[in-house]
Amino acid sequence: MxxxxxxxxxxxxxxxxxxxxxxxxxxxxxxxxxxxxxxxxxxxxxxxxxxxxxxFPEENLKGEHFVCNEADVPVGEMFQFNIEGSATVPYILIHLEDNKWRSFEQKCTHLACAVRYRADINQIECPCHKGYFNADTGDVIQGPPPRALPQLTVVRKEGKIFVKASEKEQTV
Incomplete structure (x- = not known):
């Protein structure tokens, strides 16, 4: 059993x-x-x-790099681009009023979220934590970002837009 x-x-x-x-x-x-x-x-x-x-320190951007034609970016618009051969840092090109052009890194200085230009308020916004930057200088206006956006110098030649490292960045 x-x-x-x-x-x-x-x-x-x-x-x-x-x-x-x-x-x-x-x-x-x-x-x-x-x-x-x-x-x-x-x-x-x-x-x-x-x-x-x-x-292995990061190398500064050397020389001028073609971004786009002037006609490709209307006034009040933003154009996102990467520079070939450099690190995978995205940049933005902004066509401001009075035919002024500005270029900044697209990563917020707070937590590296992607920033975007808002023409309605003429500021660069970080949508993650509501940080705002001056579209003309990249300086912090409001929010948690601790420092200004890194800026590139914009060079216009014969209807084409080029960028190069800003003078501030080259002296560091």
């Missing part, structure tokens, strides 16, 4: 005879080991960032 206990116990329990309490228990030694490994991994990652910034 069969045992009553064997009828109530599933077959898989005999194949895996580990009690639940033992399986979920983590000893102090195991916890300290994983905490040490995790802390070490963070330290190595931070060290790699420091080494990269010290031995």
């Amino acid at each position: 069969k045992d009553d206990k064997s009828d109530k116990t599933p077959n898989w329990k005999s194949d895996f005879p580990i009690e639940k309490k033992k399986a979920t228990h983590v000893s102090r030694r195991e916890f300290a080991k994983y905490l040490g490994l995790f802390s070490g991994a963070l330290a190595v990652g931070n060290g790699a960032i420091v080494i990269k910034s010290l031995f």
Whole structure:
């Protein structure tokens, strides 16, 4: 005759005879080991960032780079572009009133959200946290951004728009 206990116990329990309490228990030694490994991994990652910034600094933008034709961007509009051969930093070109042209990095200085030009208020807006920048200078008007947007110098030649590193950026 069969045992009553064997009828109530599933077959898989005999194949895996580990009690639940033992399986979920983590000893102090195991916890300290994983905490040490995790802390070490963070330290190595931070060290790699420091080494990269010290031995491989970012190069400043050199020369003039073609962006578009003047006719491609109407007054009050924004044009997004990337510069070939440089890091993957997006830029914006803004055609302001009085035929003024401005170019800035498209990454907000707060948390690197993409900024956009709003012609209705004549300001550059970061929609993530409602930060606003002056469209003429890139200076912070309102919100959490800690500093102005990095700016490029716009050069107009024969109906074409070029950008180059601003004089402020070259002296740094």
